[in-house]
Amino acid sequence: MDEIGCRIHVLAIPSPLQGHLNPMLQLCKRLTSKGVRITLVTGTSARLSVQNQFESIQIEYILDDDNIEVEGSNASEKVAAFLKRFNSAVSDNLARLVEEKASSDHPVKIVLYDSLMPWILEIVQGQLGLKGAAFFTQACAVSAIYNHIRRGTLKVPLETSTILLPSMPQLESNDLPSFVYNPGPYPGILDLVLSENINLEKSDWFLFNSFDKLENEVEFSFYKIIGIWKFTH
Template sequence: MVKKPHVLILPYPSQGHINPMLQFAKRLVYKGVDATLVNTISISNSTKADPTSHIAVETISDGFDEGGWMAAESTEAYLKSLQKVGSQTLADLIKRLADSSRPVRAVIYDGFLPWVLDVAKLCGVLAVVFFTQSCAVNSVYYHVNRGLLQVPLAKPRVSLPGLPELEATDTPSFVHVYGSYPAWARVR
């Protein structure tokens, strides 16, 4: 009997990120892949599992198991803890599953969690980034990251290749209200 490939689906712990990745996991299951959604402990404790789902759920710690990001003193503190504690607990999860009947073949991770790539490499599993935003938003992020779109925005309109001209307010909030989310501006 051929075993189904097993993948971990790791969204950023926020509704706008979990839901798209959960829908993607459902499509993978429909195609014959064994998918496990990985949430933080605090997110898992605050949600109810769907008993009819074919998607397993596992947890990792973000360092704020009682309250999640709301328990952190700042977004920056939360992101640092999520990376530090999440990296270790994700590696522990992958190692634990490696010794089970369902070893992990790949980790599909949210683009807001770039550190997951390093964890997957250390554990010897394939890693694939998944972007929960539209391609237009990803294009804006790319151009800001590469310095091709200077922030703060100097003009009320933004022109990027392959996109219609955008109003500044059509860009992500930390781009058009520069400095509004400083921790997100440094996520790479």
């Protein structure tokens, strides 16, 4: 891995949402320890969160919104507007960043992107001709639940308080992600998390923030459903 890693430059793009940036940073830290070169792309709104965290990771900032407020009245609308600005900034700058690195000794080979931004894969593969790796900050079981909802094998609103899904123990409704069993306080968020499965089968690799040995059965079930295999370390 060390010999291979020293030849790879990965452009990492985390979602700016709470709970998504730090897992991506930790993954990037592990990759750099194996010799992989990492450039992390994030918005100027996250500058205080990532600056001086890891000397081995290069940070590229894109202008989004330094004054984002996501609490109080209309919080969901503020988050949606912020994400729209951030996504637009990434879309406008991604090709430029890759082109800048292409003229260096370490051109970008892979784009590692948060699964909540599946549209990045279309740019990476279609426009830039690079490999794309989807990173899920949640466990595989959570992704499998969202996948069942998207495919219609689990109905929302829930029709029963007891949930039976392949390769999982019997679940009660409140065992499911809050966006599923009680979507009322989070309008639009369920649609956002379901979007991560839009083009997942096209991704070259996908990674989960999980304990591999605890989810062997559900992982196999998930991969069988979408018909692709995973990248493991």
